[in-house]
Amino acid sequence: MSETNTAPKLGGESDRATSGVEIRLENVTKQYGGQRQPAVDSVTMTIPAGETVVFVGPSGCGKTTTMKMINRLIEPTSGRITVGGQDVLRLNPDELRRGIGYAIQQVGLLPHLTVGQNVGLVPGLIGWDRKRIADRTEEMLDLVGLDPTEYRDRFPKQLSGGQQQRVGVARALAADPPVLLMDEPFGAVDPITRGNLQDELLRLQEEMGKTIVFVTHDFDEAVKLGDRIAVLGSQSRILQYDTPEAILANPADETVAGFVGAGAALKQLTLRRVRDIELEQLPTATVGEEPAAFATRIGGRKGAVGLVLDDRGRPLRWVTRRDLDRGGGSLATAGRPVEDSVDRASTLQDALEALLTADAGYAVVTRSRGQYAGVVGLDSLMGTIRALREQYEDEDGAPDGRQGDGPSGSQGGGTGAAHG
Amino acid sequence: MNWLSDFGSFVAGRWEQLLFDSYLHVSAVVQCVVIATVVGMLIGVAVYRSPFGSAVATAVTSAILTIPSFALFGLLIPVLGLGVPPTVTVLVLYALLPIVRNTIVGLASVDSSITDAARGIGMSRFDVLTRVELRLAWPAVLTGIRVSTQMLMGILAIAAYAKGPGLGNQIITGLSRVGSANATNAAVAGTVAIVILALVLDAVYVLIGRLTTSRGIRV
Structure with missing residues (x-):
């Protein structure tokens, strides 16, 4: 079996002090x-x-x-x-x-x-x-x-x-x-x-x-x-x-x-932290900016959203192009308020929770003082699970290796088809 | 009223004798209880881990208790003679059952998770027994000692037939001279004194219990 496996835990808390013995x-x-x-x-x-x-x-x-x-x-x-x-x-x-x-x-x-x-x-x-x-x-x-x-x-x-x-x-x-x-x-x-x-x-x-x-x-x-x-x-x-x-x-x-x-897939999400995955970036604007200029940056793609940040860079509101097109003046009132956010130490399960409750389809990730750091989308979460699955399927029985640079296997069974 | 003043003057006249007999009575009971406690707890500790041993110890001590004390004195006099030896022997034997049984029950009812944890953190068998199990069983053991003491206060009165010490002599002197002057007074004085002393001793046990039981296990 894998008794000599010394691979550190994924997401590695490598700087942990060790006072224990084998x-x-x-x-x-x-x-x-x-x-x-x-x-x-x-x-x-x-x-x-x-x-x-x-x-x-x-x-x-x-x-x-x-x-x-x-x-x-x-x-x-x-x-x-x-x-x-x-x-x-x-x-x-x-x-x-x-x-x-x-x-x-x-x-x-x-x-x-x-x-x-x-x-x-x-x-x-x-x-x-x-x-x-x-x-x-x-x-x-x-x-x-x-x-x-x-x-x-x-x-x-x-x-x-x-x-x-x-x-x-x-x-x-x-x-x-x-x-x-x-x-x-x-x-x-x-x-x-x-x-x-x-x-x-x-x-x-x-x-x-x-x-x-x-x-x-x-x-x-x-x-x-x-x-x-x-x-x-x-x-x-x-x-x-x-x-x-x-x-x-x-x-x-x-x-x-x-x-x-x-x-099992949900449990896997509890094992990964937001800091372990690459964050996505959305168009952002500060409350004072012109709505029209922001609308252009968000673009016309279906489902595209942008984030309005306050003066200190903290996420404030989700806006879509349609919210802005409707007019009504200021970015401070457009769209919907950001109700939930996660930080980089949160688990991916927390991120999924935040993602499901925010109707923009993303979970906002903040830095220590609440400033905007990026977002986690459904695709990244599914990608993470798929990567884990493929990684361990490839090794089958000899789980010796460290996590690879990316998913190398092609037989991404189960939830394989990621993009929806 | 007449009888009461008569009894009062009897007590006043024999005050010193009564006091001395009371002292002897309590002293004999306490010493025998101490011996019985040591012996009884040793027996309890020796057998409490084995259901068979516990059953045997309880059965034997119960059997002793069923022998009428008067008969037991009679049986022991040819062997041990008169006075202190048969008295101490009988009292200790009678005192064993409550102490042995309560020691066994007390030790056996210590929660196994407590002893498991105590062993698990590195206490030796002896440490666990003396620092954990006996401490936790102590209230039960003390109850046994208390019951034994009450019992011995009464049984010691019979010991006067074997020339034992204590207030029994007052009672027996009185009973053997029924009809003569002061016969009833002597018997009543001895009996009342025993009851009073028993109550005082019981109060002392309550105090000992409070002083020797941790607040953590007091109910």
């Missing part, structure tokens, strides 16, 4: 007594340093068992696991676990300890002094968005589910472990909170570059968080281990395709 599993098997079939059958995979790898699969497929063998909460029956080159089976399990962050769905905060004491547990276990623990606790609570002065001395039961999970993540990170194991950590919170927590994890990971093994049964969560996704079947068999882009564009088999579910 994890290798070699023929790892777990056989429980009294069962004929092993729960985990000879799993071999490499989890690259500093990446988030998501184990995704149906419940009972052994993904949690596989994860728990990394920190030896479950002892493998056979096989070898190394973390940062060290054979975990040769280490003292308690010390091993102190060096690996651990966060679970039920959070598992110790209810008789305060939030601060919970976060300071691992530093305490590895013998930091009191002052350092207190400082670190404060830092970690800050990091996960909880005000230390307000929350440090509360007890877990006084927090909401989402806040508890934040504390859980803070506790997992407190001793700055290179590796983080997360078992459906956001599974028990409401969808909005889950979205926020996911965003925060992405933000934290951007800064930290830990090696994260994340277990979930939610494929969308896997797509959102994973640098790489391992789709697992029963007995933790690896059905596909690749980047989210590759899995969405080209599922390895029926089972994976079923897991990816409907809307």
Whole structure:
């Protein structure tokens, strides 16, 4: 399989700091007594340093068992696991676990300890002094968005589910472990909170570059968080281990395709940012300009639109030639107002959303202070998806290459015919 | 009214003796409860992970509790003699059931996700037991200790038959001389003193409970 694949994530956050270490599993098997079939059958995979790898699969497929063998909460029956080159089976399990962050769905905060004491547990276990623990606790609570002065001395039961999970993540990170194991950590919170927590994890990971093994049964969560996704079947068999882009564009088999579910193309759009594609340009004019001159620039082509910008270059109104021909004087009142815009960090899905709601057929892209940068049209979006598809179809089974300069394949199946 | 003033003068006349017996009574009960707590919690910790072990420990301690205390003293006197040895033995045996059972229940009801997380962040088995499980089971254990204490306050009175210490001597002296002067007074004084002391001890347990239970798990 693609276990030695080291291609960076498409759209590359290449400047990300890496403090994580590599994890290798070699023929790892777990056989429980009294069962004929092993729960985990000879799993071999490499989890690259500093990446988030998501184990995704149906419940009972052994993904949690596989994860728990990394920190030896479950002892493998056979096989070898190394973390940062060290054979975990040769280490003292308690010390091993102190060096690996651990966060679970039920959070598992110790209810008789305060939030601060919970976060300071691992530093305490590895013998930091009191002052350092207190400082670190404060830092970690800050990091996960909880005000230390307000929350440090509360007890877990006084927090909401989402806040508890934040504390859980803070506790997992407190001793700055290179590796983080997360078992459906956001599974028990409401969808909005889950979205926020996911965003925060992405933000934290951007800064930290830990090696994260994340277990979930939610494929969308896997797509959102994973640098790489391992789709697992029963007995933790690896059905596909690749980047989210590759899995969405080209599922390895029926089972994976079923897991990816409907809307793969839409999900692909969540993986790309507006800054990853080339923006189109429309004719623009500043509010003070002559309508007639602008009308000429827009031209007579059917569906042609222009954008009116304000004095500081921020998009104001969509105008068509017809709007201008109708007269009525100023550009400040012609056409329709621009209601929605996206910035360069938005996902292409956001862009599609904006595009569908603006009747001009384009999504306006703005720079940091709201100035006009360009537009995204339907053609660029379709082109992006087509390119992804062709890229991964060509490689089929050997997804080794970096994204090419452009679509080279010609068998653009599925949504192939782009121009409409 | 007549009886009440009679009883009052009896108590006033035997004040020192009553006080001393009360002290002995409480002292014996508390010491036996401490021994039973240590033994009971050790048994609980030893068996709580095994359903079979838990069932056996609970069954054995229950069986002990069904033996009438009077009979148990009688059976132990030939073996252990009179006085303190049979008294302590009987009291500790009786005190075991509530403590053992509540320790097992308390430990078993600790949410497995909490122990899983505690193990997962690198606490050793011993750390998890002493810093997590026993802390969380403590309110249940304390309830067991409280029940045992109340029980022993009553049972110790019987120990006077085996020449044990405490207020039982007042009661038995009184009962064995029914009809004579002050017989009823002695029995009533001993009984009332036991009830009062039991209530005081119970209040002390409430205080201990508040002081030793984290605010995070107080209900």
